[in-house]
Amino acid sequence: MTALQTVTAQLDAFNAHDLDAFVATYSEDAVITGVDAQPIIGRAAIRAFYEPRLANPELSCVIDATVLFGERWVVAQERVVNAGVATETIATFDVVDGLIARASMLKA
Template sequence: MINRITHKNMVIDEELITVNNTTKRQVTIYETDDDNIKTMTFISNSKTDSNPEYIVNEQLEAYNNKDLNSFVKTYSDDIKLFSFPYKQNSEGKDLLKEQYATLFENVPDLNAEIVNRIVIGNKVIDKEKVLIKGETFYAIAIYEIQNDLISRVTFIQ
């Protein structure tokens, strides 16, 4: 194991695996209960021509500044937001803008910081510490980058 992110009953491991004398990086997401691993989801290392961290960092800065236009510019027009593993919550930049406009307007102390990060291919997996109305929450966001924009986000809360 190279890196580990934990949150509630979820464990995300960045690992090196060797198959047929070839070593590769992968990420495994384990969903657990009291005694067992309930599910495993694998994320393979994929090739990318850009640095996916750049756009995610830009998005985080705009989020913390509550700069709606700069925030929305970091997303693709057909952005999809999911709850882990596959429950789609929204699609499209217009809906994203509407949802976050309300959040930015109604939560003056809104702030997020990265606690831990794994980057694998075109994916950035962040454990985030989020301040909302005086309360601190932790969540995991899995950002997928296509054409230098965030095209999909899967939240583990």
């Protein structure tokens, strides 16, 4: 999978509220920053953090634009919508061997 395909698969799983498919887009030791006070490290922690969020049927995400840098870096302009309220986010994804190794979110 290309980096863009991996990020698209992650987005599709997020919007389908499919926790297993969402977590499967991340490497075993992936790191996510910017969504919690502390970095979220590893698939187990990613699953624990996102499980209650993906249980919320009013949560969704739309990617308005993406830019690919090299073969592995994707920068996405996102709108995360919860209960009809949108938050703009700039997300960076470092994709290695078809899995997200690092994701960083910067909320507007």
